[in-house]
Amino acid sequence: MKSSEISNYLDTSYKYGFITEIEKEFFPKGINSSIVKFLALKKKEPKYLSLNRLKSYKFWKQMYFPNWIEYDIPKITFSDIQYYSIPKKNSSSLEEINPEILEVFTKLGIPLSEQKQLANVAIDAVFDSVSISTTYKEKLAKYGVIFSSISLAIKYYLKLVKKFFGKVVSLVDNFFTALNSSIFSDGSFCYIGQNIKSPLELSSYFRINDKSSGQFERTLIIAENNSEVSYLEGCTAPEYKETQLHAAVVELITFKNGIIKYSTIQNWYGGNSQGFGGIYNLVTKRGLCSGKLSKILWTQVEVGSSITWKYPSCILLGEESIGEFFSVALTKNFQQADTGTKMYHLGKKTKSKIISKGISSDFSQNSYRGLVKFSKTAFFSRNFSQCDSFLLGDYCTVFTYPYLDVYNKYSIIEHEAKISKLNDDQLFYLQQRGISIESAIGIIINGFCKDILVMLPLEFALEANKLLSLKLEYNIG
Amino acid sequence: MNQKKNILTISNFKLFIGNKSILNNLNLSINENEIHILMGPNGSGKTTLSKFLTGYSDYTFFDGSIQYLGNNLSELSTENRANEGLFLAFQYPPEIPGVTNYDFLRIIYNQKQKILNKTELTPIDFFEHIIPLCKDLKISQEFLMRNFNDGFSGGEKKKNEILQMVLLDPKLIILDEIDSGLDRDAIKIIFEYINKYRNKNSSLLIITHNPKILQYLEFTKVHILLNGNIIKTGGFDIVENLELYGYDFFTNLIE
Numbered sequence: 001m002k003s004s005e006i007s008n009y010l011d012t013s014y015k016y017g018f019i020t021e022i023e024k025e026f027f028p029k030g031i032n033s034s035i036v037k038f039l040a041l042k043k044k045e046p047k048y049l050s051l052n053r054l055k056s057y058k059f060w061k062q063m064y065f066p067n068w069i070e071y072d073i074p075k076i077t078f079s080d081i082q083y084y085s086i087p088k089k090n091s092s093s094l095e096e097i098n099p100e101i102l103e104v105f106t107k108l109g110i111p112l113s114e115q116k117q118l119a120n121v122a123i124d125a126v127f128d129s130v131s132i133s134t135t136y137k138e139k140l141a142k143y144g145v146i147f148s149s150i151s152l153a154i155k156y157y158l159k160l161v162k163k164f165f166g167k168v169v170s171l172v173d174n175f176f177t178a179l180n181s182s183i184f185s186d187g188s189f190c191y192i193g194q195n196i197k198s199p200l201e202l203s204s205y206f207r208i209n210d211k212s213s214g215q216f217e218r219t220l221i222i223a224e225n226n227s228e229v230s231y232l233e234g235c236t237a238p239e240y241k242e243t244q245l246h247a248a249v250v251e252l253i254t255f256k257n258g259i260i261k262y263s264t265i266q267n268w269y270g271g272n273s274q275g276f277g278g279i280y281n282l283v284t285k286r287g288l289c290s291g292k293l294s295k296i297l298w299t300q301v302e303v304g305s306s307i308t309w310k311y312p313s314c315i316l317l318g319e320e321s322i323g324e325f326f327s328v329a330l331t332k333n334f335q336q337a338d339t340g341t342k343m344y345h346l347g348k349k350t351k352s353k354i355i356s357k358g359i360s361s362d363f364s365q366n367s368y369r370g371l372v373k374f375s376k377t378a379f380f381s382r383n384f385s386q387c388d389s390f391l392l393g394d395y396c397t398v399f400t401y402p403y404l405d406v407y408n409k410y411s412i413i414e415h416e417a418k419i420s421k422l423n424d425d426q427l428f429y430l431q432q433r434g435i436s437i438e439s440a441i442g443i444i445i446n447g448f449c450k451d452i453l454v455m456l457p458l459e460f461a462l463e464a465n466k467l468l469s470l471k472l473e474y475n476i477g
Numbered sequence: 478m479n480q481k482k483n484i485l486t487i488s489n490f491k492l493f494i495g496n497k498s499i500l501n502n503l504n505l506s507i508n509e510n511e512i513h514i515l516m517g518p519n520g521s522g523k524t525t526l527s528k529f530l531t532g533y534s535d536y537t538f539f540d541g542s543i544q545y546l547g548n549n550l551s552e553l554s555t556e557n558r559a560n561e562g563l564f565l566a567f568q569y570p571p572e573i574p575g576v577t578n579y580d581f582l583r584i585i586y587n588q589k590q591k592i593l594n595k596t597e598l599t600p601i602d603f604f605e606h607i608i609p610l611c612k613d614l615k616i617s618q619e620f621l622m623r624n625f626n627d628g629f630s631g632g633e634k635k636k637n638e639i640l641q642m643v644l645l646d647p648k649l650i651i652l653d654e655i656d657s658g659l660d661r662d663a664i665k666i667i668f669e670y671i672n673k674y675r676n677k678n679s680s681l682l683i684i685t686h687n688p689k690i691l692q693y694l695e696f697t698k699v700h701i702l703l704n705g706n707i708i709k710t711g712g713f714d715i716v717e718n719l720e721l722y723g724y725d726f727f728t729n730l731i732e
Contacts, residue, residue, distance in 0.1 A: 425571045432531050432567075433585040433641065434559035434592070443584065447575025447624070 017239030017269055020104050020209055024128070026085040029212065031078060033057055036182050039084055043151060043185075046158060052171060056181035059172040066175055070399075071336050071365060073307065074243075076280065081245055082213035083183045086130040101127055108236060110205050121201045121232075122147055126217060128210050129185035136200060144193035145229070147202050150218055153189035160191055164222055168251040168288045168315070176247040177284045180216045184249070187217035192227040192258075201457050206235040206246075208268070208279065214245035221251070223258035225291065230261040230457055235304070237269045241277045243306060248283040256291030256318070261299070263456050264312075265464055268304035275334030275363075278306025285312035286342075289321035289350075296322075299455045301464045302329040302337055311369065313342035316350035316381075323352040328449045328464075331364030331396070340370035340401075345378035345411065354385040357449050361392035365399070372413060373405040381411040388418045390448050392441075420448075481508035483544070484649050484680045485530075490541035492522075492529060492705075499525050501705035503541070507649065512681045512694055516716075517702030518724045523684045524568060526702075527651045531565045532558050546648070560592045562648030562679075566638035566655050573625040578637065581625045582607060586644045610643055613670055631658040639667055643674045650675065652683045656690050668693035688716045701727050 027035055036057050040050030065076070087098050097112075105112050105125050112125055112133050122136035124147065131149030140147050146157060153161050171181035188204040208215045223229055237244065246268065252260050262285075271278030281304070287296035298312040314323025325341035343352035352372065360366035368387045389398035400417050422444065430440035446453070453461055485507040492500040499522045507513055517523050529536060530543070532555030543550040546561065553561065573581065579600075586606075587597040598606060607621065614636045626634055635655055642650055656664050668690060675681075683694070691699075691713070699716055701709040701724075709715055709727055718726050 423571065426573055428533055428555065429567065429571050430573075431555040432559050432565055434556050434588045434645070435585065436556055439584075443576055443581075444573065447573055450575035 014239060014269060016108060016236035016267065018107065019238040019240075020100060022098065022100055022209065023088045024085050024210065025088050026082055026210075026213065029080055029082050031057070031081070031083055031179075031183060035083060039183060039185065042084075043154075045154060048162065049154065052166070053182045056171045056178050057183075060175070060178035060182055063172075063175045063178055069309070069338060071307075071338070076245060078179075080212070082210065083129075083216065084185055085128045085210045085213040086185075087127060097132060101132055104207065104209070105132070105205070108205070108207065110234075121203050124149060124188045124202075124204045126186055126188070126204060126206045126215075128208060128213055128215065131186045131188070140198070140200065143199050144196045145198045145202075146189065146191040148189050150184075150187040150189045150220065153220075157189070157191070160222070161189070161220070164220060164251070164253055165218075166251075168253060169249050169284050169286050173284060176282045177249050180218065180247050180249045180284075184216045184218045187248070188219045188221075190221040190229060190231060192221075192223045192229045194224040195226045196224075197227065198229040201230050201232060203232040203234065206233065208235075208237040208244055208246065211238075211240050211242060211244075214247065216246075217248050219248070219250040221253070221260055221262070223252075223254045223260050223294075225256040225258060227255075228259040230263070232263040232265070232457060232460055234265045234267070234460075236267050237279055237304075239269050239272070239277060241272075243271075243278055243280055245280050246283065246305075248285075250283070250285040250312075252287035252296055254287070254289050254291060254294035254296055254321075257293050258291060259295045259297070260287065261297045261457075262287070262312070263460065264298075264300040264302070265456075265460060266300065266302045266304055266308070270304045270331075270335045271306035271333060273333050273362075275306070278335070279304065281305035281308045281310065283310050285310065286315065287313065287323070288315045289318050289323060289347075291318040292320055294318050294321045295324075297324040297326075297455070298341065299326045299452065300328070300339070301452070301456070302327065302339060305337070306335055308335075308337040308339055310339045311341055313344070314352065315344045315346065316352065316378075317346045318350075319347045320349045320351075321347055322350070325352075325354045325356070325370075326452045326455045327356045327368075328359070328452045329357070329366055330359045330445075331361065331366045333362050333364060335364045337365070338367045338369055340368045342371040343373065343383060345372075345374045345381045345383070345408075348377070348379045348381070350378055350381045352381075352383045354383070354387070355451055356385075356387045357390070357452055358388070358398050359390040359392060359445060359448065360396035360398045363395050365397050367399040367401060369401040369403075371403040371405065374408045374411045374413070376407045378408045379410050381408065383412070384414045386416045386418075388420070388448070390445065391419065391421045392445075481510070483508055484511075484546060485682075486542075486544040488542050488544075490543060491539060492525065492536055493538040494525075494536055499705055500529075503706055505700065505707060507680050507682060509680060510678050511697040512683065514691065514694075514696050514699045515682060515684045515702055516686065516688075516699065516719065521702045522705045523702055524653055527565055527653045527682075527684060530558075530651065531555065531563060559645075560589070562646075563651075564642055564645055564647035564649065565651045566635075566642060566653060568653040568657065570626055570634050570638055572627045572629075574627060576625050577622055578625050579603075579607075579621040582621070582641065582644060585641060589645050607640075607644075610640060610674070613666075613673065614640060615666055616640070632660070632663045635659060635663070635667065639670060642671075646676055646679075648676075648679055650679055650681045652681065652685075654684055654686065656685055656687050664690060665693065688720055691716060703727055
């Protein structure tokens, strides 16, 4: 089948692209030390944090925009971005929240009002630069689970924040973390106490609403000894012709036997069919398995953003700790996705597993970039990687960049990779069974991604299915 | 005698791939509840005919007319032909990685139900529907849970085609060498299954090399396809000649 024909069958509509006019409070465009100071003041932050912000800002001023990537990245004018924008009449109590914002989240399928809250999921809803509301906060606290916005965590749990914030991803780890550390405005904080399994799925939903503002949030999740949590983030943005920047930092820490399952359904606006607009999604995500037998599992479904650079990584420090990474990245139009993971094996008998599925269509570029490193101390460790790519058409590209760094000869590494194209025989066969060509493509792609989709929490697996533009009625697992 | 309802009429049909003529002035008519056997040497155009009838579009030129249930077949898309009851059991069905056989069968079954405005089945209800159908084909539950045709034996793939045929309850069934590569027991199972489960009003066009399968069928006619044309139509006598002398017997007829 011809490339041009295929794109006719892919659903390019973006149903989260609606724009909401909301009265807002914002800082002038651009970033400088006064803006940073002003933000710290506005948020009434402790001195330790505002000093960190300023330190990060000074570092950032001396850093350069990364130039290691092969793609054409349009120049980002950092002075043209609004770094802080919040809706007016903002309040953390549900009754006083601007009803227009509640309406936005209801439209997005995330009702926040108490009667309609999702039953099995606690949600922290972040709108532009601020967390609007966190559901089930009190209920979770009774179980020994702290789930709140990072701003409130700084206010009420400063000791915990101080202990862990910036410890896995240093404030100035790279260009974008330095920017984030200086100007981050909100985000989510989760702390799971010892021997506790979170009774609910925790979830953060990020919405960029404003045309000229960026979103710079931080997420910090800590799982103490023998604890377990499943966390999911979702993100969407309106359709604008202009691009917006999203530079987030996510840090995870697990202690002995602790488990964090972190899933992402990334559906930022990806730009139109001419390649205009969309989010630049340049984020740093890293987890530290510090205790024995601790485990971090990253699952991501990446369908949005005009540019994605994202490498959710694991530092496997604890003995027999486990890091896993499961990813589906689907690119359309002119989207560019460069995503993968880094697995740093430091402890003995550590294990990691990487399964990445990239699907590329139209004129998009889709890369897997990953590093597996066995340090000298990583005796008897193992890694298995599988990177599969699927081409839908003649003008898209897929790349695989697997980096392997092995300093321990007692460890085992395995790597598999496969590239496939849409197969006419399969399409004809499915059509002969009465299935429309759209559904046929959907079934084939769904089969290709199945290993990943089954890893998602059940409530979101179906949503992810739909996102992959599969309009078929199809049950996973 | 009752006038039987016509299902398929092919008249003066020609088909080219590039400059090569594949089918040449072909005529064939199939009525309700008839079983037609199409035989011919390799490369005579049998599979091409079955693929064209079901909508495979990779052909450069065709001429003549094909009426299916009174409609011009070439105006129907592949999936509409299927939804109108045209079914092809493929000689080499493809694999679909990552999609379980169970999900696949339920998807196509529900697709048919949707077209007929009937209730679609949930994964649980479908189980009750499909298990009895599997029994007579001698296939296990485990077979349903594997990925579609992934690592299936030749026999399992063919049984899977027949299972789909029964699920979709088609009006015209084309079997493209359903017997090839099967052992005798499997052939017997498959044809007894077809006789038992197919809709009694449905018609069959069976493409085969193997005259032995005819013992399982009350067929209407046998056609010999040679050089893109049906050169002989008849009953069991044709098969006897074929068994004795091979296709040469018919080649000589032309000359």
